[in-house]
Amino acid sequence: MSESNVGRRALALYAESEQAVFRRTDRMFAALMTLQWLAGVGIALWISPRTWSGAYSQTHIHVWAALFLGGTITALPVFLALAYPGGGPTRHVIAVGQALTSALLIHLTGGRIETHFHVFGSLAFLAFYRDWRVLITASAVVAVDHFLRGMYWPQSVYGLLAVEPWRWLEHAGWVVFEDAFLIFSIVQSRREMMAIAERQANLEGVNEAVERKVLERTTELRESERALQGAVQKAQESEHFKTEFLANMSHEIRTPMTAILGFTDLLADPDLAADERAGYLDTIQSNGQHLLAVINDILDLSKISAGKMIIERIACSPARLIADVTSLMRARALDKGLTFDVEYRDAIPEAVQTDPTRLRQILLNLLGNAIKFTEAGGVRLAVGMVPDDGAEPGRFFFEVHDSGIGITPAAREGLFQPFTQADASMTRRFGGTGLGLMISRRLVEMLGGSIRVQSEPGRGSTFTVTIDPGPLDGVRMLGQVAARAATVVAPVMATASALRLSGRILLAEDGPDNQRLISFHLRKAGAEVVVAENGRIACDLVRDAEARGEPFSVVLMDMQMPVLDGYQATAELRSTGYRRPIIALTAHAMESDRAKCLAAGCDDFLSKPVSRDGLLQTVLRFGDGADSRPAAGAGMRHSG
């Protein structure tokens, strides 16, 4: 309650209290005046019951006066006190009535001075109103009564035959004397009433604030309790999902690992036939690739959860992207005996502003799922534009249709939730981490779009993805024919087996297995490889080579090594003016790691496990001195 509200409330309480006093005193006077009237009649009956004439008597006029005149004087005040309690006129009529009663009593008692005390008693009673104006009214009536009697019949009030003209003032003065004290006490009393009202208002304000606070706190507590219960439930669910997820992860990791280790054991058999060996190696490779996919999914999930997934927006050709994706997935679909179609529903932009890598990841996930969960029929990818309708900007959309097993409504609810899968049994049946859709949904949202699913169990599913294509002003729209023409895949880059390298390459790597593997690939491609076990040795070898005039065309720098790690070694080399290509090797696959490597002075970044193709193509790209830095002496050639 604000200060002004407290003030208003105090005034209201004061008015209430004042009104209560008025009403209470009105009731008191209603009773008092009635008793007073009856007492007057009783006194008249006692003192002057009859008037006599010899042996005969009749009721004395004083009795009738007490009865009727006293009754008249009493009637109106009592009526007002009962009918209009608390009203201002009521109080003043009561005051007049009380003063008139005094006058009557004084007269009936023959002007006895003792009866004058009725005046003082009446004023004291009237002071109960705590309204000084009532005293003034009563005092005025007393003064007028004394003035008139003093003028015409002084004996009736003063008991004197002749009085001075100011005698009424003396009597009135005594009344005023009493009034002064009564008014002083009334003023004091009203101040106390006001103070009490203010205290009460303050108290109510405090109580109101406390009640409001209690209510707020109670509401907060209830909300907190609900939130806590929700959080507990979510935590329990999350724990459950995590447990299930970990079980799936364990399964997903151990399964390919079992295959890899098992077939590796088999490869140790010297009597193994060449075709069996090749089959085992294929199995080991495919399981390794699957294991890598699982690890990539987990890393993506980790980046998304940590809010560290970075989305770039660059111009890219959706037609080219579709061609890339379909070229990969069509083969898988055909291998499984499924049809695979691409449908252009509308003209599509020649270029959109998006993150092609993540969009590709989304499409691969959706198409991969479609193929995975479809046993018969086919998979269709539809692309097009949802036009700008004024309310919603234009959207680029992809629809992936399949004729697979479909998804139940209940399963659809948890389809995009982390750590959940439509059905745990799905994982056992079809494999996969169950993270793909969740990752896809988050990526789609980061690309400014949405993903939704329509499905009928046993009839197939349709996943629809829309993304923000970015500004399309001035972008040419390609019809179906043009789009298909644009999807003609560029000449496939040379396979690793066709790549040839030359020159000297320094491999700074502390792991003996990786030393052996990477050296093998490079030497097999024709390069001369020098191995350094840590960054310090690498720096020394680079400087020696430079000094001898036999520089390394490329340095492959593992970033985590003893003595001097790759970051420090690269920084040291760059600080001495070394400007030949340095390619980072690291097991960390985060975008931040790439940035850190580049910041240290590396020219590019290869994440482990390093594929042969990726390794050779990257080395080839830098090995001929194409870097901005001065070309090395050694050259490399590309043949195939």
Place this chain on the structure above:
Amino acid sequence: MSWKALLHVSAAVLWLVAVGVGLARLWDYSLSPGAPGDAPLRWPASSRIERVPGQFTVVVAVHPHCPCSRATIGELSRLMTWKQGRVAALVLFVRPAGFADDWVETDLWRSAAAIPGVTPIRDDEGVEARRFGAVTSGQTMVYDAEGRLVFSGGVTGARGHHGDNAGLAAALAVLDGEETGRRESPVFGCAL
């Protein structure tokens, strides 16, 4: 002014008027004297009561149940106090026929009996009162040492009202020898 307010004001005015008329009527009654008496100029020889020789004798005729006469007894008390030892007073309490003897022994009797120098006398059937020509309760007569009437009338200013009044003042003046000749004043009381 609304009808309701007008009604309230009218009611208040009517009330005040009614009260005023009532008080005025009461006032009028109080100031209305009884029938004047015709006191003998000399102490009646036929009277069975005796005058106190050598001093003023005050004779008061009273109806024992007259409320107005309380004031008369009160004023007599004052008079006797002021003139203590120099005045004798006889108060005749008239007993009409048909009433018991003790009918006269009212508070007035007791009050009168308590005043030094005052002798209450039961006046059966008002014989003595008639001898003194008193017809109204409270009629007071003062006879001098020679038995001459020097004052006749009431010693109160109104019915039942105490306090200074012309009758008492005249009686005192006569008793003090300040006035000569017979003085009279109205009598306020019940008929005897």
